[in-house]
Amino acid sequence: MSPTVTTSSEANGNVSAATARAAAKAAAVAEATGPQPVTMAKALNTALADAMQADSTVLVFGEDVGQLGGVFRITDGLMATFGEQRCFDTPLAESGIVGMAVGMAMNGMRPVIEMQFDAFAYPAFQQIISHVAKMHNRTRGRLKLPLVIRVPYAGGIGGVEHHCDSSESYYAHTPGLKVFTPATVSDAYRMLREAIDSDDPVVFMEAKKLYWSKDQVDLEALRREHDGLSDGGSGTHAQRTEGRAVVARTGTDATLITYGPSVPTAMAAAAAAAEEGRSLEVVDVRSIVPLDDETITASVRKTGRAVVIAEAPGFASISSEIVARIQERCFHYLAAPVRRVTGFDIPYPAPKLEHYYLPSVDRILDAVDDLQWED
Amino acid sequence: MIPANCGYETWFRTILKANSGYRRDGPMTISADHTAAENTDLNAVQADAQEAEVRRKFGISLEAYMLPAHRQIQMVDPEGQLKAREEQGTEAGHEYPLPGDAELVAAFEQLVVGRRVNDQNSALVRQGRMAVYPSSHGQEACQVAAALCLSEGDWLFPTYRDAVAVMARGVDPVEAMTIFRGDWHGGYDPLEHNVGIQCTPLTTQLLHAVGVAHAAKLRGEKTVVLAMCGDGATSEGDFHEALNFAAVFHLPVIFFIQNNKYAISVPLSHQTVAPSLAHKAVGYGMAGERVDGNDLVALLAVLDRAVKLAREGSGPLLVEANTYRMQAHTNADDATRYRAESEVAEWMAKDPISRLKTYLQGRGLLDAEAEARIAEHAEAVAKQLREGLGEDVPVDPQELFRNVFSEPTPQLREQSALLADELSREATTREETAR
Structure with a gap:
């Protein structure tokens, strides 16, 4: 079940209108059987459509998600297929979107809402922190809020300011929120379906630069896999993604632990290290909350060395949490201090400068080199 | 945005245009519409029909309907005398019918209970048996009307100062006070009485009300939702977003503002320079009304009609109740630092209980036995x-982990085990010390 991450060249460039059109066209092509080239955008779109098909209480709303199909086309065609009552545009007000979703979830619906861009979600912070995260607790479990907040996040797309924040730490820091972030096309489908099925609120972080990444994926097989899970999960429980990291590449010398937009970079670094004779294991965290300590710990205990990689500023972040947990659990197995490769503690840089900021293959390999290899 | 070639009169008509397809309500639609209005002949004909509908229903122009009463609706004056119809503050032709006798007597009973609850709770705080209590003393008429205007399946979304309204909806009094005794949860089951948990962050609950109404509407249910907030809260962003969402999606939500003149210490003049809070409604394409918040007769008349209109598909409505917070914000506040005793005394004379009592006695609806x-x-x-709040409720610290998620995460299970271990070691130490 370790997926291959194949990142298309568009993934590192801007999301132009042309690529959006191309993806929309690809999405319109009828699905053939067997593995086909599928973008993450298409996988997410299919997951939404399948969830809406399976359950009439699943609603999709937000800014531009209706007629336009979302600025990233993730909701493309949903309004046409399911009607204006199931997929619709709202006024331009993020707190309103989240607050209304809370009420709808209280009253029998399963809203899946889009925040359009990471930094655009901040007006909704009070609703998310004070209500979405706490409603289950303050009603002693009587009110469940089965809602999914989709947040396109992170950079590497040449976006201007307020369009490239890595905001996952804010959500992960708040008790009561689950935080998922898929890195592969298959996981995008699996995890979004699981998020929608979850009775707990899920902040679903979608790395923008991976939207147009492609993989050979059999969507029909993923659909069957999901249906197997929801039928009581018999037999296929191992396929669950919530709280389960995945070893994306096996290795013996050191572990790279990462998630979301940095997974392809870590995979490339591991491939480059292999050429230099160093065997790196890559762990894709993918479920930030709940975190899979077990998989991370097992890998680091095996290799004895670790580098944690994330695009977000490193200070007080997911990466610092992972390092802390590794120290607590693996101290006696470590041959070197755990290193981090993260974004700098600066506002996300302008397009011309972002390559200085983003974790790169070279920076990861430098960190690996520092892991005290001499006896 | 008002189109350049469009006067106010035309504008009011355009926002009346019936929506196509999305909603399944009756023809009476007074609210904004998320489909852009077009100036076609057909739409003009439809708008004329809507205008005629308003005239037929209320006997006034649409514009007069959208804007609140010039002063406020008051039916029984502070001395307990029923005012002449033409002096009640309504536009001619837009008068409110008097609520029924049985409704008024039942409301009076709740009013008296509400006052007793407020004063009992304040006493319990002073005795250290409750952590805090934001009293609605002086605002009980608003509390009672907000609860009694709703039907069984309707929803109420209260703030922290609305415990009396919560109780009047049928929630157990002790459960309703759970937050104020310092417990970690909201006490009552929101789904049992269709009452949201009393909300501390300001106006966030208005959006939950909008969502509940939206979900009900999508299922074709005729649920009405009443959402409460105060005057200070109208400055919050979620107030704006909630009113706008309710209007755009044409939802049966009544926004009920208790204008009690103070946000802790800050007077209304620092919140807004609008002619009234009810005037804010028209900016969203929604009708606003203002009413004497210490006149339970007028409150019930206005809210009963608002609920009826909303249920019939009018879209959202805003009602501002003009009232006064007779006591400090909470027991932790000192109101003498920011307002004069003379002002409080002035409002004492407008008390909601004495005037309704006088009115009911004058009508022969309240004898000594009933009192x-x-x-x-x-x-x-x-x-x-x-008794309920005097009891020490046994607390289980493990409950702190149980409901953060549907199922505790591995991390929460670890932390729960850590606490359990601490507690068992403490217990052992206690036992050993006892021996």
Whole structure:
């Protein structure tokens, strides 16, 4: 079940209108059987459509998600297929979107809402922190809020300011929120379906630069896999993604632990290290909350060395949490201090400068080199 | 945005245009519409029909309907006298019918109970048996009307100052006070009485009300949702977003503002320079009304009609109740630092209980026997609070982990085990010390 991450060249460039059109066209092509080239955008779109098909209480709303199909086309065609009552545009007000979703979830619906861009979600912070995260607790479990907040996040797309924040730490820091972030096309489908099925609120972080990444994926097989899970999960429980990291590449010398937009970079670094004779294991965290300590710990205990990689500023972040947990659990197995490769503690840089900021293959390999290899 | 070639009169018509397809309500639609209005002949004909509908229903122009009463609706004056119809503050032709006798007597009973609850709780705070209590003393008429205007399946979304309204909806008094005794949860089951948990962050609950109404509407249910907030809260962003969402999606939500003149210490003049809070409604394409918040007769008349209109598909409505917070914000506040005793005394004379009592007695609807029965009821509720809140509820620290998620995460299970270990070691130490 370790997926291959194949990142298309568009993934590192801007999301132009042309690529959006191309993806929309690809999405319109009828699905053939067997593995086909599928973008993450298409996988997410299919997951939404399948969830809406399976359950009439699943609603999709937000800014531009209706007629336009979302600025990233993730909701493309949903309004046409399911009607204006199931997929619709709202006024331009993020707190309103989240607050209304809370009420709808209280009253029998399963809203899946889009925040359009990471930094655009901040007006909704009070609703998310004070209500979405706490409603289950303050009603002693009587009110469940089965809602999914989709947040396109992170950079590497040449976006201007307020369009490239890595905001996952804010959500992960708040008790009561689950935080998922898929890195592969298959996981995008699996995890979004699981998020929608979850009775707990899920902040679903979608790395923008991976939207147009492609993989050979059999969507029909993923659909069957999901249906197997929801039928009581018999037999296929191992396929669950919530709280389960995945070893994306096996290795013996050191572990790279990462998630979301940095997974392809870590995979490339591991491939480059292999050429230099160093065997790196890559762990894709993918479920930030709940975190899979077990998989991370097992890998680091095996290799004895670790580098944690994330695009977000490193200070007080997911990466610092992972390092802390590794120290607590693996101290006696470590041959070197755990290193981090993260974004700098600066506002996300302008397009011309972002390559200085983003974790790169070279920076990861430098960190690996520092892991005290001499006896 | 008002189109350049469009006067106010035309504008009011355009926002009346019936929506196509999305909603399944009757023809009476007074609210904004998320489909852009077009100036075609057909739409003009439809708008004329809507205008005629308003005239038929209210006897006034659409513009007069959208804007609140010039002063406020008051039906019974502070001396308990029923005012002449033409002096009640309504536009001619837009008068409100008097609520029924049985409704008024039932409301009076709740009013007396509400006052007793407020004063009992304040006493319990002073005795250290409750952590805090934001009293609605002086605002009980608003509390009672907000609860009584709704039907069984309707929803109420209260703030932290609305415990009396929560109780009047049928929530157990002790459960309703759970937050104020310092417990970690909201106490009552929101789904049992269709009452949201009393909300501390300002106006966030208005959006939850919008969502509940939206979900109900999508299922074709005729649920009405009443959402409460105060005057200070109208400055919050979620107030704006909630009113706008309710209007755009044409939802049966009544926004009920208790204008009690203060946000802790800050007077209304620092919140807004609008002619009234009810005037804010028209900016969203929604009708606004203002009413004497210490006149339970007028409150019930206005809210009963608002609920009826909303249920018939009018879209959202805003009602501003003009009232006064007679006591400090909470027991932790000192109101003498920011307002004069003379102002408080002035409002004392407008008390909601004495005027309704005088009115009902004058109508022969309240005799000594009924009064005694009502007083007894109020005393019984007070006793229930004293006893219920006096009891030490056993706390289980492990409950802190149980409901963060549907199922505790591995991390929460670890932390729960850590606490359990601490507690068991403490218990052992205690036992050993005892020996």
